[in-house]
Amino acid sequence: MATTNRQWVLKHRPEGEISAGDLDFIETPLRPLAEGEVLIRMVYLSLDPTNRIWMSDMDQYLPPVQIGEVMRGGGIGVIEESRSANLKVGDIVNAGLGGWQDYAISHESMVNPVPRMPGVPLTAYMSVLGMTGLTAYFGMTDIGAPKPGETVVVSAAAGAVGSIAGQVARLQGARVIGIAGGAAKCAWLKDELGFDGVIDYKAENVGEALGRLCPNGIDVNFENVGGPIMNAVIARMNNFSRMPLCGLISGYNLSGLTPGPEDFGRVLMKRILIKGFIIIDYLHRAAEGFTALGGWVAEGKLKWKDHPVDGLENAAEAVKRLFSGDHDGKLMIRVSPEP
Amino acid sequence: MATTNRQWVLKHRPEGEISAGDLDFIETPLRPLAEGEVLIRMVYLSLDPTNRIWMSDMDQYLPPVQIGEVMRGGGIGVIEESRSANLKVGDIVNAGLGGWQDYAISHESMVNPVPRMPGVPLTAYMSVLGMTGLTAYFGMTDIGAPKPGETVVVSAAAGAVGSIAGQVARLQGARVIGIAGGAAKCAWLKDELGFDGVIDYKAENVGEALGRLCPNGIDVNFENVGGPIMNAVIARMNNFSRMPLCGLISGYNLSGLTPGPEDFGRVLMKRILIKGFIIIDYLHRAAEGFTALGGWVAEGKLKWKDHPVDGLENAAEAVKRLFSGDHDGKLMIRVSPEP
Numbered sequence: 209m210a211t212t213n214r215q216w217v218l219k220h221r222p223e224g225e226i227s228a229g230d231l232d233f234i235e236t237p238l239r240p241l242a243e244g245e246v247l248i249r250m251v252y253l254s255l256d257p258t259n260r261i262w263m264s265d266m267d268q269y270l271p272p273v274q275i276g277e278v279m280r281g282g283g284i285g286v287i288e289e290s291r292s293a294n295l296k297v298g299d300i301v302n303a304g305l306g307g308w309q310d311y312a313i314s315h316e317s318m319v320n321p322v323p324r325m326p327g328v329p330l331t332a333y334m335s336v337l338g339m340t341g342l343t344a345y346f347g348m349t350d351i352g353a354p355k356p357g358e359t360v361v362v363s364a365a366a367g368a369v370g371s372i373a374g375q376v377a378r379l380q381g382a383r384v385i386g387i388a389g390g391a392a393k394c395a396w397l398k399d400e401l402g403f404d405g406v407i408d409y410k411a412e413n414v415g416e417a418l419g420r421l422c423p424n425g426i427d428v429n430f431e432n433v434g435g436p437i438m439n440a441v442i443a444r445m446n447n448f449s450r451m452p453l454c455g456l457i458s459g460y461n462l463s464g465l466t467p468g469p470e471d472f473g474r475v476l477m478k479r480i481l482i483k484g485f486i487i488i489d490y491l492h493r494a495a496e497g498f499t500a501l502g503g504w505v506a507e508g509k510l511k512w513k514d515h516p517v518d519g520l521e522n523a524a525e526a527v528k529r530l531f532s533g534d535h536d537g538k539l540m541i542r543v544s545p546e547p
Numbered sequence: 548m549a550t551t552n553r554q555w556v557l558k559h560r561p562e563g564e565i566s567a568g569d570l571d572f573i574e575t576p577l578r579p580l581a582e583g584e585v586l587i588r589m590v591y592l593s594l595d596p597t598n599r600i601w602m603s604d605m606d607q608y609l610p611p612v613q614i615g616e617v618m619r620g621g622g623i624g625v626i627e628e629s630r631s632a633n634l635k636v637g638d639i640v641n642a643g644l645g646g647w648q649d650y651a652i653s654h655e656s657m658v659n660p661v662p663r664m665p666g667v668p669l670t671a672y673m674s675v676l677g678m679t680g681l682t683a684y685f686g687m688t689d690i691g692a693p694k695p696g697e698t699v700v701v702s703a704a705a706g707a708v709g710s711i712a713g714q715v716a717r718l719q720g721a722r723v724i725g726i727a728g729g730a731a732k733c734a735w736l737k738d739e740l741g742f743d744g745v746i747d748y749k750a751e752n753v754g755e756a757l758g759r760l761c762p763n764g765i766d767v768n769f770e771n772v773g774g775p776i777m778n779a780v781i782a783r784m785n786n787f788s789r790m791p792l793c794g795l796i797s798g799y800n801l802s803g804l805t806p807g808p809e810d811f812g813r814v815l816m817k818r819i820l821i822k823g824f825i826i827i828d829y830l831h832r833a834a835e836g837f838t839a840l841g842g843w844v845a846e847g848k849l850k851w852k853d854h855p856v857d858g859l860e861n862a863a864e865a866v867k868r869l870f871s872g873d874h875d876g877k878l879m880i881r882v883s884p885e886p
Contacts, residue, residue, distance in 0.1 A: 261816075268816045269786075434811060447608075453815050468807025468814065472773060475807065476792050476823040477600075477607045484815040 209289060210249070213238050216279045216308035216523055222263055225461050225531065230263065231279060231308075231524045238311055241291045246319060248285035248303045248312045250543040252334050252516065255281070255527045256368075260460040269486045279308040279523075283540075284322060284333055286547045292316035300330070300547065308523050310543060325502055330546055331514035335368050335538035336505060339487050341512075342497040343454060344372035346490040349380070349500075351452035351483045352428040356381030359422050361441050364432035365403070366393035368512075368538035369454060372501075373430045374403055375510050382428070385421050387414060387437060389533045401511055415440040425449075434458045439470045445480055453484040461531055513537025548628060549588070552577050555618045555647035555862055560611075561602055564800045564870065569602065570618060570647075570863045577650055580630045585658060587624035587642045587651045589882040591673050591855065594620070594866045595707075599799040608825045618647035618862075622879075623661060623672055625886045631655035639669065639886065647862050649882060664841055669885055670853035674707050674877035675844060678826050680851075681836040682793060683711035683769075685829040688719070688839075690791035690822045691767040695720030698761050700780050703771035704742070705732035707851075707877035708793060711840075712769045713742055714849050721767070724760050726753060726776060728872045740850055754779040764788075773797045778809045784819055792823040800870055852876025 212235055219232045241247060262280050265272045273280050285303045287295055294316055295301065301319045306312035322333050335341060347369075354360050360377040364370040365386025374384045374397070385405040386397045394406040405421040407414055414437055418426070425446040431438055434456035445451070459466030469475060475482065490497065504510040515537040517526040522541065529535040551574055558571045580586060601619050604611045612619050624642045626634055633655055634640065640658045645651035661672050674680060686708075693699050699716040703709045704725025713723045713736070724744040725736045733745040744760040746753055753776055757765070764785040770777055773795035784790070798805030808814060814821065829836070843849040854876040856865040861880065868874040 266812065266816070269818075453811075456812055456815055459812060465810040466812045467809055468811035470806055471804040472792075472807035473605065473795055473798060473805045475821065476795055476825075477605070479608075479823045479825060479828060480821075481823075482814065482819075482821040484818045484820075486815075486818060489818060 210311060211238055212236070213309055213311045214520055215310075216520075218263060218273045218275055218277055218279055220275060221265055222260070223463060226260060226263065226524065226528055228524065233521060233524070239313065241289060241313060243291050244316050245291050245313055246287050246295050246316060247289035248301060248306060248314060248319070249288045250283050250285040250303060250306055250310060250312060250520075251300075251546055252331060253281050253283040253306075253308060253520070253523065253541040253543050254334055254339065255523070255530060255539040255541065256340070257455055257457045257460055257530050259527055260531070269488065280305050281308050282306070282339055283543070284330065285312065295319060295321070298547065300324070302333070308520070310520060323498070325506065328505060329514070331516060331538070331540065332505070332512065334540050335514050336372055336510055336512040337498065337501055340368035340538060341372050341501050342490060342494060343487040344369045345376055345497045345501055346487065346493065347452040347454050347485055348373045348376045348428075348430060350490070351481075351485060352377065352430055352450050354380050354382035354428045358382045358427035359424055360384045360428040360430065361387065361418065361422065361426050362430040362432070363387045363437050363441065364455070364457060365397055365406070367432065370430065370432055371397070371401060371512060372510065373454075375401055377428065377430070378402060379504060379509060385418070396513075409437060415443065418444050428452070430454060432457060434466050442469050442471060442474060442480070445474070445478055447478050449478060449480050451480060451482045453482055457531065515539050516542040518542045549650060550577055551575070552648055552650045553859055555859070557602060557612045557614055557616055557618055559614060560604055561599070562802060565599060565602065565863065565867055567863065572860060572863070578652065580628060580652060582630050583655050584652055585626050585631050585634050585655060586628035587640060587645060587653060587658070588627045589622050589624040589642060589645055589649060589651060589859075590639075590885055591670060592620050592622040592645075592647060592859070592862065592880040592882050593673055593678065594862070594869060594878040594880065595679070596794055596796045596799060596869050598866055599870070608827065619644050620647050621645070621678055622882070623669065624651065634658060634660075637886065639663070641672070647859070649859060662837070664845065667844060668853070670855060670877070670879065671844070671851065673879050674853050675711055675849055675851040676837065676840055679707035679877055680711050680840050681829060681833060682826040683708045684715055684836045684840055685826065685832065686791040686793050686824055687712045687715045687767075687769060689829070690820075690824060691716065691769055691789050693719050693721035693767045697721045697766035698763055699723045699767040699769065700726065700757070700761065700765050701769040701771070702726045702776050702780065703794070703796060704736055704745070706771065709769065709771055710736070710740060710851060711849065712793075714740055716767065716769070717741060717743075718843060718848060724757070735852075748776060754782065757783050767791070769793060771796060773805050781808050781810060781813060781819070784813070784817055786817050788817060788819050790819060790821045792821055796870065854878050855881040857881045
């Protein structure tokens with residue numbers, strides 16, 4: 209049995225980009241389990257833009273990670289020791305917010321077995337069948353609610369959320385335009401995922417491209433980034449259009465506030481709906497989301513990419529890739545081998 | 548029978564505030580009626596902040612008024628001549644967008660009799676029982692949807708829309724804080740209309756006052772103004788709060804765009820809903836609104852003030868009062884005497 213845990217703890221809050229000194233990599237002894245608890249060896253640790261928010265002390269949807277605390281993170285692991293009647297050694301489980309560490313000790317009430325589907329790799333439960341897939345599903349279907357033939361724009365479209373959000377919109381019968389950075393990502397969206405149009409924001413004028421690709425305007429803006437790209441989309445949003453506000457990644461590394469639409473008058477004139485949402489608000493409907501996403505996965509109607517980076521020791525460096533775009537699919541740490 | 552009409556026509560689009568030269572006051576001959584038409588002598592002409600939008604060429608919810616066209620405006624009048632089987636001379640009618648003129652010629656299909664209630668003055672059909680009342684009712688009940696005990700903030704609270712919106716929220720059981728300019732308006736809101744708290748933005752720091760008056764945060768922001776007051780309210784909006792976006796009057800006289808929230812991250816983190824709306828979207832539900840508002844008026848549960856200014860010739864000067872706040876209740880022109 210393991211007796212030592214490696215953990216990333218928050219040393220100080222980042223200013224701007226996350227830097228090496230913001231997190232400390234420490235070793236701590238593992239305490240014995242109490243009744244009802246399990247010891248989870250982390251297998252995959254999710255890296256997400258929201259990690260940067262948790263590291264800050266801004267007013268947010270969960271308490272900020274405190275200085276000295278283990279960095280928060282979602283993940284999947286395998287039970288190595290159990291004092292629960294319901295969970296046994298070897299079970300592969302969703303470890304909830306197990307944290308950036310080799311081992312998590314959790315009460316059985318916080319741990320759920322991963323509902324494996326045949327032929328689906330475990331990493332998929334970190335992406336298309338995990339939190340990012342559910343985020344895409346609920347944001348698109350519940351807030352965006354595209355009707356057949358409507359035009360949907362997704363920013364950060366090659367990201368773990370955006371790529372699923374766009375495909376979900378296509379499955380609702382919408383025309384989907386994706387905005388992503390780089391020719392390879394754009395080719396993947398168009399050729400593999402079937403997006404109706406793509407815009408490489410690193411190579412094209414986004415506004416001009418939107419004008420060309422959205423001749424009937426935009427009915428849904430699945431917003432992940434904020435800033436100038438958001439403004440270019442809003443400038444073409446139609447009457448009664450909807451904007452699920454999923455993320456504002458362009459602002460997460462900035463010290464000041466992230467401003468809203470530069471043309472708020474258009475939100476009024478076009479009667480646009482803007483709704484911020486966080487996946488934790490939809491967890492009571494998770495079964496609905498899994499059923500829909502799982503069905504599409506089984507039918508081969510959803511595609512996704514996972515990008516595991518080996519080694520917990522690389523987490524603090526790897527998380528930066530979310531902001532540079534230097535990753536290819538859902539970014540995660542492979543903390544230990546799959547069982 | 549009248550043979551001459553006086554009309555305000557748009558001469559050029561205002562830059563900044565409306566100025567004397569933007570509209571021309573002209574005389575034109577009245578043409579004969581066609582079959583199905585009526586000649587309406589305008590009695591009350593509505594002056595509204597949206598007039599400024601119609602005068603601009605910004606992308607808006609109706610076509611901009613064209614240069615040389617009669618200025619658009621809603622109103623009530625009396626039929627002086629009829630070639631309609633359904634409308635007779637002497638009928639008091641809602642003249643739709645009859646325009647800034649002494650007489651409007653309208654097809655019977657565009658004209659509805661005013662459904663008078665006993666003891667209610669005709670001016671009320673320009674305000675609490677007119678478009679501004681319906682705007683307040685639907686924005687508050689359909690988008691804001693306050694629950695009993697929730698905290699509602701209304702900006703431009705002494706205005707024709709805001710004063711009704713706040714009272715409607717109180718009738719839903721909410722705590723209502725109004726933001727208005729000047730001690731007299733604030734006293735009216737608190738002492739006469741029963742607002743739970745008031746903030747004089749000309750004399751107080753709005754953010755500090757909101758902090759004091761909204762110890763549990765803000766659940767509904769009925770937004771009429773935009774700018775720093777909007778930002779002060781948003782900074783205190785709660786999880787899952789709602790923001791009916793009714794107007795942005797602080798920006799109507801500015802040449803640039805009116806920016807959205809300075810802290811859009813909060814819209815995401817607090818899962819705020821923002822929804823632009825225009826009363827024309829709710830006209831199919833007008834009967835519902837009139838029934839509710841009329842019932843409250845009959846029961847003495849709604850109070851309002853009307854501010855008629857005599858003389859069509861004063862319209863171009865009087866409309867500016869909407870932006871200076873120099874009016875006391877729903878601003879309108881008394882074009883001709885009530886029948």
